[in-house]
Amino acid sequence: MAKVLIADKMSPRAAAIFTQRSIETDVKPGMSADELVACIGEYDGLAVRSATKVTAKVLAAAKNLKVIGRAGIGVDNIDVTAATQHGMVVMNTPFGNAVTAAEHAIAMILALARQIPQANASTHRGLWEKSAFMGVELTGKTLGIIGCGNIGAIVADRALGLKMKVLAYDPYLSPERAKAICVEKVELDALFAGADFISLHTPLTDATRDIIGAAAIAKMKKGVRIVNCARGGLVVEEDLKAGLESGHVAAAALDVFAEEPATRNILFGMNQVVATPHLGAATTEAQEKVALQVADQMADYLLTGAVVNALNMPSVSAEDAPRLKPYMALAEQIGSFAGQATETALKAVTIEYEGQAAELNIRPLTAVVLQGLLSPLMVSVNMVNAPVIAKERNIDVTEVTHERPGGYQTLIRLTVTTETQTRGLAGTLFNDEPRIVEIKGTRIDARLGPHMLYITNEDKPGLIGGLGTTLGDAGVNIATFHLGRAAPGGSALALIEVDEPLDDALMARVRALPHVLQAKMLRF
Numbered sequence: 001m002a003k004v005l006i007a008d009k010m011s012p013r014a015a016a017i018f019t020q021r022s023i024e025t026d027v028k029p030g031m032s033a034d035e036l037v038a039c040i041g042e043y044d045g046l047a048v049r050s051a052t053k054v055t056a057k058v059l060a061a062a063k064n065l066k067v068i069g070r071a072g073i074g075v076d077n078i079d080v081t082a083a084t085q086h087g088m089v090v091m092n093t094p095f096g097n098a099v100t101a102a103e104h105a106i107a108m109i110l111a112l113a114r115q116i117p118q119a120n121a122s123t124h125r126g127l128w129e130k131s132a133f134m135g136v137e138l139t140g141k142t143l144g145i146i147g148c149g150n151i152g153a154i155v156a157d158r159a160l161g162l163k164m165k166v167l168a169y170d171p172y173l174s175p176e177r178a179k180a181i182c183v184e185k186v187e188l189d190a191l192f193a194g195a196d197f198i199s200l201h202t203p204l205t206d207a208t209r210d211i212i213g214a215a216a217i218a219k220m221k222k223g224v225r226i227v228n229c230a231r232g233g234l235v236v237e238e239d240l241k242a243g244l245e246s247g248h249v250a251a252a253a254l255d256v257f258a259e260e261p262a263t264r265n266i267l268f269g270m271n272q273v274v275a276t277p278h279l280g281a282a283t284t285e286a287q288e289k290v291a292l293q294v295a296d297q298m299a300d301y302l303l304t305g306a307v308v309n310a311l312n313m314p315s316v317s318a319e320d321a322p323r324l325k326p327y328m329a330l331a332e333q334i335g336s337f338a339g340q341a342t343e344t345a346l347k348a349v350t351i352e353y354e355g356q357a358a359e360l361n362i363r364p365l366t367a368v369v370l371q372g373l374l375s376p377l378m379v380s381v382n383m384v385n386a387p388v389i390a391k392e393r394n395i396d397v398t399e400v401t402h403e404r405p406g407g408y409q410t411l412i413r414l415t416v417t418t419e420t421q422t423r424g425l426a427g428t429l430f431n432d433e434p435r436i437v438e439i440k441g442t443r444i445d446a447r448l449g450p451h452m453l454y455i456t457n458e459d460k461p462g463l464i465g466g467l468g469t470t471l472g473d474a475g476v477n478i479a480t481f482h483l484g485r486a487a488p489g490g491s492a493l494a495l496i497e498v499d500e501p502l503d504d505a506l507m508a509r510v511r512a513l514p515h516v517l518q519a520k521m522l523r524f
Contacts, residue, residue, distance in 0.1 A: 002302040004045035007031060007052040010071050011291035014047065021299045037061045045298045047071065048078070050278075056082040067301050069294040072097060072281055073151075074231065075311060076204065084312040087382040091297050091309050095150060096290035097281035102154035104280045105199050105229045108253035109159075111274050112197070112225045113138055115251075118271060136196075139163040144195030146211065147202025147230065148173045148183065155199055156183050167191045170202075192219040197227065204231035214239040222248050229255040229280045237266055244272050255280050307364070313384045314363035324364065327357060330412055330434035331365045333448050333524055334427045335372025337436065338416045340522045341423075341454065342377070348396040348417040349373065356410035358401040366399050369414060408437065442493055444484035449497035452522040458515040459485045459492035466513045471498065474506050491517075 003024040006015055018025040023045075031039075033053065040046065040062045047069045048054060054068060059082045068083060070092040083090050111117055114135035122129045143159045145152045148168040156166045160182055168183040169191045178185040188211075191198070198220070202208045212226065213236040226249060228235050237258055243249035244267075253274040257265055260278060267273045281287070293309075300306040305325075306318040316324060351369050353362050370386035381389060390397055408428040415424035426438040436446045457463050464481075471478060477499040485492035502510065502521055510519045 002044040003042060004047060004298065004302075005040065005043045006047045007036065008047075008049040008071070009051075010047070010049060010294075011288050013288070014071070014291040014295040017292065017295035018299055021303060023299055023302060033058070040065065045069065045302055047294055047298060050074065050077055052077065054078040054083070059083055059086050059088065062086070062088070067091065067298050069093075069298040071287075071290040071294040073101075074203070076231070080311055084385050084388050087380060087385040089301060089307060089313055089384055090311045091294065091301070091307075092311060093290040093293040093297070094309060096293045097283075097286035098150045098154055100283040100286035101151050101229060101280040102158060103283075104255060104276075105151075105155050105201070105227055106158045106162075108227045108229060108255065108274060108276075109138070109143070109197055109199065109225075112227065112251045112253050117274050138197075141165070141196040142167060142194055144169070144191040144198045145183070146170075146188070146191065146198065146200045147208075148178075148181075149201065151230075152199075152201035153181050155201060156181055164197075167194055188216075189219055192216055193221070195224065196221065197225045199227040200230045200234050202230055202234065204233045209233050210236050212236065212240065214242065217243040217248060220248070223250045224248075225250050226252045228253075232256040232258045232260060232262075241266050241270070244270055312388075314361065314367060316361065316364050320361055324360065326429050326432040326434070327360060327365055327410075327412070328368050330427050330429060331368040332372040333434050333436070334412055334414045334425060335369040336375060336524060337372075337425060337448070337522065338414055338423075339373040339376040341520060342373075342416060342418055344419040346373070346377075346393070346395045346416065346418055348398070349390070350398045350400065350415040352400045352402060352411075352413040352415075354402045354404070354406045354411040354413070355408060357412050358403060362399060362401065365412070366397070369412070370397065373414075373416070411437075413438075436495070439484065439493055439495075442484040442486050442491070444482055444493065444495065446482035446495040447480065447497075448495075448522075448524045449479060450524055451498050451501045452524065453494075453496040453498055453502065453510070454520045454522050455494045455496070455510070455516060456518045457492050457494065458517065459487075459489050460515045463492075463494075463513065463515050467494075467496070467510065470506075470509055470513065471502075474502075474509075476500060476502065476506070 001024050004018050006027045009029045015025045015027050036058055040058055044064055045067045046065060049071050056079050065088050067089045068078060073092055073094050075092055078090055080090050115133040119133040142165045144167045145156055146169050148170040159166050166183040167186045169186060169188045173185055211234050217239060240252055251272040255276045256278055297308045300318055304318060304321045306321045307313060307316040351366050367383040367387055370390050371381055371383045374381045374386055374389055411426055411428050413424060413426040423440045427434055427436050479497040479499060482495040
């Protein structure tokens with residue numbers, strides 16, 4: 001039975017979902033880092049929000065961990081690189097709190113426009129400073145959105161409802177998508193020059209870090225108002241403070257900070273700043289949604305192999321998982337065969353999909369081929385980290401799909417280039433059972449068992465008899481015997497399933513048989 005740890009506070013319904021799906025669940029919020037390291041080794045899944053830090057040290061101790069689920073969008077608290085290296089899937093829930101986060105940004109825009117927090121504090125002090133809080137209308141103003149993905153698009157929709165004009169900067173926003181959501185796609189400098197309000201909705205990456213700094217502020221309209229409900233680190237806080245003090249920036253609203261929890265900050269105490277403690281996802285509805293989503297996603301992965309909203313591997317829907325299952329087995333066998341037959345460093349891999357295989361979601365199949373290929377060469381390889389390992393080792397991986405009809409309804413062909421040679425093999429499915437149908441250009445029809453003897457030989461009489469006698473004298477039973485040859489009298493090969501692996505002494509006797517060029521024991 002799979003076992004999951006919920007390490008942060010979240011809806012009790014998340015634990016109920018795991019339990020209902022026969023997954024043992026422990027709920028232990030508030031653990032220290034040392035406590036988490038001490039216990040994580042017994043769990044297959046880890047569900048967190050933002051409080052628990054899933055560090056490289058934690059992951060190194062997580063010997064059985066297969067999936068980490070973040071109930072929310074940001075994964076700043078998870079070392080995704082280390083998780084990938086350990087072969088763990090990292091999932092988030094990018095849509096569960098999108099509306100809530102967008103509404104918080106709109107609330108911040110309104111708060112800046114009408115100085116609501118400051119007026120509230122003044123009124124509570126009994127001052128009635130009506131003339132001190134002159135605001136501005138949003139109608140007719142221009143909102144610049146940096147990052148127009150799911151949340152940014154919702155903010156744009158709400159701003160359009162307030163009769164604002166919306167500019168959007170997002171390198172991944174297509175012109176068609178911009179037109180569909182009624183925003184004007186612009187370059188960043190044009191957004192700075194044209195926006196009365198600027199709202200950030202981009203993840204924190206090397207490209208976006210410090211995107212609002214002194215140089216950016218200098219390009220903005222005098223009196224601009226800046227809202228950041230996305231990630232701390234997008235705004236250089238020292239430069240924003242200088243902009244506020246000079247009056248170039250009229251006001252700012254921040255829900256996120258460079259260092260959190262933000263109990264001290266250089267912007268605190270400034271009258272022009274509205275600050276909230278990372279409340280973007282803090283609604284009852286959003287917390288319920290993300291908790292249920294992360295539980296369902298993790299349970300689906302642990303029970304069926306379905307992968308949804310993963311950050312470090314291809315998605316496999318619950319509907320696709322059963323359909324892909326036999327292809328996954330075929331892909332793993334093809335990769336494993338090639339990996340076990342490879343004796344020099346890998347340089348390049350080409351994976352071709354023909355017929356029905358070409359119509360599938362091929363990215364997870366490629367990951368499984370690479371897993372099979374690399375597993376005989378190194379330990380702890382799975383479909384999560386195999387593509388990363390291939391890239392780190394400068395193995396060129398190419399995927400090709402063929403719409404052309406072939407000799408089989410479905411076919412996966414793997415071509416491997418090493419330091420010394422290029423060779424290929426191909427496989428198909430017969431009634432959802434994997435079969436190898438070609439090795440190094442030679443046709444064959446072989447079902448792979450747990451123990452396979454692979455022989456290349458000269459196509460001359462006597463091989464079958466000599467091999468049968470050698471194995472029989474050693475008490476090794478032959479389960480199946482598959483033969484293939486390029487041409488009469490030329491090169492040939494054999495795949496023989498045996499009931500037990502051959503020891504080194506017996507393998508030496510097989511290699512010494514007349515006409516045998518190469519013999520290798522393969523395991524599947």
